[in-house]
Amino acid sequence: MINSDVGNSDVGNSDVGNSDVSINDVGSDDVGNDVGHVERLIARTLGISEDRVTEGLEYQSIREWDSLGHVSLMVAVEGEYGVEVDDELILTLRSVAAIREFVAGHALAGDGAVTPAPERPGPVTAPLRDTPHRGLEGVVFDDTAITHIDGAEGVLEYRGYSIHDLADHASFEEVAHLLVYGELPDVASLEVFRKQLATARTLPAPVLDLIRALAHAHPMEVLRTCVSALGAFGPRRTPGTDESYVEARAAGIELIARIPMIVAAHHALRSGREPLQPAEDASHAEAFLTVLLGERPSPAAVRFIDKGFIVHADHSSNASAFTARVAIGCRAGMTAALTAAVAAFAGSVHGGAAERVVGLIDDVGSAENAEAHVAALQGRGEPVMGFGHRVYRTEDPRVRHLRDTVVELSEERGDRRGLDILDAVARAMRPYGRHGVAANVDLYAGLAYRLLGLPDDLAVPLFVVGRTPGWVAQALEQQANNVLIRPLLAYTGPHGRTYRNVEER
Numbered sequence: 001m002i003n004s005d006v007g008n009s010d011v012g013n014s015d016v017g018n019s020d021v022s023i024n025d026v027g028s029d030d031v032g033n034d035v036g037h038v039e040r041l042i043a044r045t046l047g048i049s050e051d052r053v054t055e056g057l058e059y060q061s062i063r064e065w066d067s068l069g070h071v072s073l074m075v076a077v078e079g080e081y082g083v084e085v086d087d088e089l090i091l092t093l094r095s096v097a098a099i100r101e102f103v104a105g106h107a108l109a110g111d112g113a114v115t116p117a118p119e120r121p122g123p124v125t126a127p128l129r130d131t132p133h134r135g136l137e138g139v140v141f142d143d144t145a146i147t148h149i150d151g152a153e154g155v156l157e158y159r160g161y162s163i164h165d166l167a168d169h170a171s172f173e174e175v176a177h178l179l180v181y182g183e184l185p186d187v188a189s190l191e192v193f194r195k196q197l198a199t200a201r202t203l204p205a206p207v208l209d210l211i212r213a214l215a216h217a218h219p220m221e222v223l224r225t226c227v228s229a230l231g232a233f234g235p236r237r238t239p240g241t242d243e244s245y246v247e248a249r250a251a252g253i254e255l256i257a258r259i260p261m262i263v264a265a266h267h268a269l270r271s272g273r274e275p276l277q278p279a280e281d282a283s284h285a286e287a288f289l290t291v292l293l294g295e296r297p298s299p300a301a302v303r304f305i306d307k308g309f310i311v312h313a314d315h316s317s318n319a320s321a322f323t324a325r326v327a328i329g330c331r332a333g334m335t336a337a338l339t340a341a342v343a344a345f346a347g348s349v350h351g352g353a354a355e356r357v358v359g360l361i362d363d364v365g366s367a368e369n370a371e372a373h374v375a376a377l378q379g380r381g382e383p384v385m386g387f388g389h390r391v392y393r394t395e396d397p398r399v400r401h402l403r404d405t406v407v408e409l410s411e412e413r414g415d416r417r418g419l420d421i422l423d424a425v426a427r428a429m430r431p432y433g434r435h436g437v438a439a440n441v442d443l444y445a446g447l448a449y450r451l452l453g454l455p456d457d458l459a460v461p462l463f464v465v466g467r468t469p470g471w472v473a474q475a476l477e478q479q480a481n482n483v484l485i486r487p488l489l490a491y492t493g494p495h496g497r498t499y500r501n502v503e504e505r
Helices: 039-048 065-083 096-104 164-168 172-181 188-200 203-211 219-233 243-269 284-293 299-312 319-329 334-345 353-364 369-381 399-413 417-426 442-451 456-482
Strands: 149-150 155-158
Touching: 039 065, 039 164, 039 172, 039 334, 096 164, 149 164, 149 319, 155 172, 155 203, 164 172, 164 299, 164 399, 172 188, 172 243, 172 284, 172 456, 188 243, 203 219, 203 243, 219 243, 219 334, 219 456, 243 284, 243 334, 243 456, 284 299, 299 369, 299 399, 299 442, 299 456, 319 334, 319 456, 353 369, 353 417, 369 417, 399 417, 399 442, 417 442, 442 456
Parallel strands: none
Antiparallel strands: 149 155
């Protein structure tokens, strides 16, 4: 019989709406030698049109075929064909092709009953839980149309556009629109999107008060807390209802506008300044820097921030994007999803590494010391911050764009010391590049923030500001074809232990 190993114990409040599909609804008079009967059974049980029942359709590939839908479908197969779907078989019948093959392995009697074949057709696939994949290494958990990465070749594309074309020619607003809506905007759409961002920049007064109260805290602590607080100021929904896709997208666009204002307002307040109100026609980067610096930024600074936001905008299923997907997959809503993403991103082995890279400049001291410093770190088995990546086996394609803007900022300020040190470290690391340890996106970012006169603890929040559109796009893609993300753990603990009263222990 069917049990809960498919994951249906987690589906409780599924909105698929197919739990009330009965076998009688399918219509037993359809049973016979009609080759389309299986497809009709699947379509009616899942509540979808027959043209969607294709050879490639499988469990969790569409919203309707979630855990509850799979259980309903197995019940329908049992009732329609007079078979028992046991624990082993429920893990095998996970696609239209598998169900069709299973049914074909049974002979139809003249009265429409089904006589099971002597042997079950096809091999039984072992459950994934039998082989742990620590860190989900190498596990492809879903399809995406957002970001393509080829780590071996150093390729990064947003919805088919090369990061090099976008960084060299597009504005951040264009890239954010591309990620959220799926296409680059035309002139009219871009203007509408810019106005949406400008209108949403103003923070609710209670959130600004919260930032003021947390002026002493680390910027990432403030950001996580205040993003969560923004959830109390969104549209109110009827209790028990979920956020719709349109509502989630609107909330996401507001967060793209407001997250930079949280970071900038916090820095202004802890610096003893009241946050300025940026000009309504200011670009996203210019508005952010105006509040952050308390003055009109230089064109070079705006170009760097704009380009930095673009190259940081998305990076497929990294830890924080996966966290956002898990949260919105639980139907927690967009604000909750991004709060979770910010929390994950703050970790020292994820976005938090950006802050640690800045210290490399201080540790090396001068360009002449770079080679000896790298050798000393490698001799102790310690990593060189700013090098190596979980995905790329060659130089991170985002590096060159950040370095170009750092060169411009260094020349504008007449200070090349930091740039020369990092370039020297990069030269010392070239032998390791042949083994996949090449420069990553963090290497030059922190130096740029220093050149702008910003403290090192803003390196990670500024990364978050750029990454926000990617998180929004990832969460929206998850919601559009949602499935509860519920991996398994292989239990390795003891069994059969006997409870003893505390006095006997």
